[in-house]
Amino acid sequence: MVRAAGLEPVLLSMMDSALVVDGLRKRYGDTMAVDGVSFEVAAGEIFGIIGANGSGKTTTVECVQALRQADAGSVRVFGIDPQTDRASLRSVVGSQLQESELPNRLRVWEALDLFASISPTSADWRELLADWGLAEKKDAAFASLSGGQRQRLLVALALVNSPRLVFLDEMTTGLDPAARRVAWDLIDQIRLGGTTVVLVTHFMDEAERLCDRIAVFRQGRIIAAGSPQGLVDAHAGDATVHFSTDEADLSWLANSQGVERIDRAGSRVTVHGSGPLLAHTAATLVAHGIAPLDLRTERKTLEDAFLALTARQGGTTA
Amino acid sequence: MKALRKLTWIELKLFTRDPLSLVFTLALPFFFLIVLNGVFGNEVETDPAEDVWRGVGPADYYVPAYLGLVMSAIGVLSMPTRLASYRERGVLRRFRASAMPLWAVLGSQIAIALLTAVVGAVSITIASTLIYGTDLQPADSLAFVPAFALAALSFGALGVLLGSVMPTSRSAQGAGIMLFFVMFLLSGSGPPREVLTGPMKALGNLLPLTHVITLLQDPWLGFGWNTGASIIVASILVGSVALSIRYFRWE
Ligand SMILES: Nc1ncnc2c1ncn2[C@@H]1O[C@H](COP(=O)(O)OP(=O)(O)OP(=O)(O)O)[C@@H](O)[C@H]1O
Numbered sequence: 001m002v003r004a005a006g007l008e009p010v011l012l013s014m015m016d017s018a019l020v021v022d023g024l025r026k027r028y029g030d031t032m033a034v035d036g037v038s039f040e041v042a043a044g045e046i047f048g049i050i051g052a053n054g055s056g057k058t059t060t061v062e063c064v065q066a067l068r069q070a071d072a073g074s075v076r077v078f079g080i081d082p083q084t085d086r087a088s089l090r091s092v093v094g095s096q097l098q099e100s101e102l103p104n105r106l107r108v109w110e111a112l113d114l115f116a117s118i119s120p121t122s123a124d125w126r127e128l129l130a131d132w133g134l135a136e137k138k139d140a141a142f143a144s145l146s147g148g149q150r151q152r153l154l155v156a157l158a159l160v161n162s163p164r165l166v167f168l169d170e171m172t173t174g175l176d177p178a179a180r181r182v183a184w185d186l187i188d189q190i191r192l193g194g195t196t197v198v199l200v201t202h203f204m205d206e207a208e209r210l211c212d213r214i215a216v217f218r219q220g221r222i223i224a225a226g227s228p229q230g231l232v233d234a235h236a237g238d239a240t241v242h243f244s245t246d247e248a249d250l251s252w253l254a255n256s257q258g259v260e261r262i263d264r265a266g267s268r269v270t271v272h273g274s275g276p277l278l279a280h281t282a283a284t285l286v287a288h289g290i291a292p293l294d295l296r297t298e299r300k301t302l303e304d305a306f307l308a309l310t311a312r313q314g315g316t317t318a
Numbered sequence: 319m320k321a322l323r324k325l326t327w328i329e330l331k332l333f334t335r336d337p338l339s340l341v342f343t344l345a346l347p348f349f350f351l352i353v354l355n356g357v358f359g360n361e362v363e364t365d366p367a368e369d370v371w372r373g374v375g376p377a378d379y380y381v382p383a384y385l386g387l388v389m390s391a392i393g394v395l396s397m398p399t400r401l402a403s404y405r406e407r408g409v410l411r412r413f414r415a416s417a418m419p420l421w422a423v424l425g426s427q428i429a430i431a432l433l434t435a436v437v438g439a440v441s442i443t444i445a446s447t448l449i450y451g452t453d454l455q456p457a458d459s460l461a462f463v464p465a466f467a468l469a470a471l472s473f474g475a476l477g478v479l480l481g482s483v484m485p486t487s488r489s490a491q492g493a494g495i496m497l498f499f500v501m502f503l504l505s506g507s508g509p510p511r512e513v514l515t516g517p518m519k520a521l522g523n524l525l526p527l528t529h530v531i532t533l534l535q536d537p538w539l540g541f542g543w544n545t546g547a548s549i550i551v552a553s554i555l556v557g558s559v560a561l562s563i564r565y566f567r568w569e
């Protein structure tokens with residue numbers, strides 16, 4: 001797996017930006033669907049957007065593409081203002097919309113051929129057909145495709161104009177586990193080809209696997225942003241280390257680096273803390289002549305960070 | 319241009335794959351032709367006081383009426399239903415996100431309307447000639463060809479307008495079927511207009527198909543260009559285009 005070096009937000013303005021969003025707002029009646037969202041995506045980056053249902057992810061990416069009219073805020077896609085220069089925008093952007101279908105009786109190859117004909121920069125759609133596992137379904141009507149096959153066709157359509165920036169809104173929803181992994185590899189390849197990707201997803205493993213940086217949405221705002229590991233470190237909560245011992249007095253363990261709390265239930269011990277807790281705990285235990293066979297840590301994941309972030313009330317803007 | 323060509327070709331294929339469109343635009347008018355000609359034959363009524371067929375045989379009277387009926391099936395039924403369903407299912411959104419030009423989307427629809435009108439006209443005229451011995455050609459081709467083009471374009475534009483304002487494909491289909499049958503009965507493609515009662519005639523005068531049939535029938539039967547009908551049909555065309563531009567929505 002190739003991943004660009006961790007891009008810190010500070011460095012971004014010095015680099016080529018694929019996308020700059022500043023103060024984006026969109027209201028539907030009483031709902032502030034998007035409430036002052038700002039972020040920047042560097043060229044060549046895979047930028048993830050995660051957040052609960054209705055947190056404004058789709059509204060944001062569709063406003064950015066001028067498929068919806070934002071109430072306020074500015075957007076630049078490779079320097080292009082989507083509101084005033086749609087034609088230039090469309091020629092650099094590919095888009096897989098969360099909700100869209102094709103005519104029922106349209107065949108797979110016809111769809112690719114048609115969408116390829118719109119843009120002069122189009123890739124060879126036969127390759128996309130093979131890449132996205134649709135070669136066998138070439139002549140199948142859209143209505144006869146399974147959910148995952150439709151999804152793959154729609155992603156292939158998003159890529160058919162060889163975009164410099166592609167928006168994928170829940171790309172792998174409905175895909176089987178094998179197809180998801182194939183999709184991940186394809187996204188890696190697309191990025192290697194120089195395409196910037198904005199990926200909206202509900203799958204934390206997908207975001208962790210693919211994204212260089214992630215923005216976490218809650219109620220129309222970005223409440224946290226950073227690299228997957230950065231988000232885990234900052235928000236996934238305490239690290240924990242587990243082991244068993246018959247030693248009665250463990251009070252000395254509290255002085256070990258990073259340890260915040262020790263829970264005991266019979267011989268089973270759970271150490272809560274922060275930082276490289278496993279390494280420090282192990283060193284301290286060994287120094288006291290204890291070498292438990294079952295010493296282990298629980299790896300915190302993006303999912304832990306996500307749950308912690310989205311459960312919190314009144315989050316702060318990153 | 320390439321997109322328009324591709325889209326038109328695909329829409330044509332989709333049209334032939336859609337049984338509902340085929341039935342309403344091609345099969346149903348043909349069925350009406352068989353039934354009505356079977357009932358009325360093609361004898362010219364010699365007593366002018368008794369004549370309701372404009373001085374020609376009923377089968378001759380009906381040929382141009384059915385050409386108009388085919389156009390109306392496209393314009394009020396198949397096109398609005400298709401466009402509304404495209405909007406409802408996000409096909410138009412998909413097109414828009416991929417920079418499919420609006421003129422290609424609408425142009426392909428109009429092209430299909432014209433093509434179907436021509437195919438319908440040719441098959442109905444040939445069938446009627448073979449079965450009932452009606453004329454294979456208009457009496458006044460010079461006037462008929464522009465009349466036909468104007469009428470087909472006008473219903474094409476009306477189809478775009480209805481497809482633009484109908485909220486769902488179901489409402490488009492419901493309204494379309496109703497309009498289609500009301501027009502069939504009151505515009506001179508069912509009972510001849512002469513036998514309609516006053517209110518029926520008045521209502522018929524409000525329907526586009528009535529004027530389209532007059533526009534087609536006059537040159538077909540050799541009565542020349544009908545200026546009144548052509549002005550009305552052209553107004554429908556212009557009005558529909560203007561209102562479509564105003565009300566067309568991608569989603
Ligand atoms: N066209 C619309 N009309 C009215 N309200 C809307 C519209 N689109 C979105 N909303 C509202 O805006 C909010 C954000 O919706 P959005 O679709 O952006 O969420 P999302 O983060 O993409 O959710 P999901 O994960 O379910 O796709 C929701 O409360 C939604 O109900």
Ligand SMILES: [Mg+2]
Nearest residue numbers: 057058059098
């Ligand atoms: Mg969404």
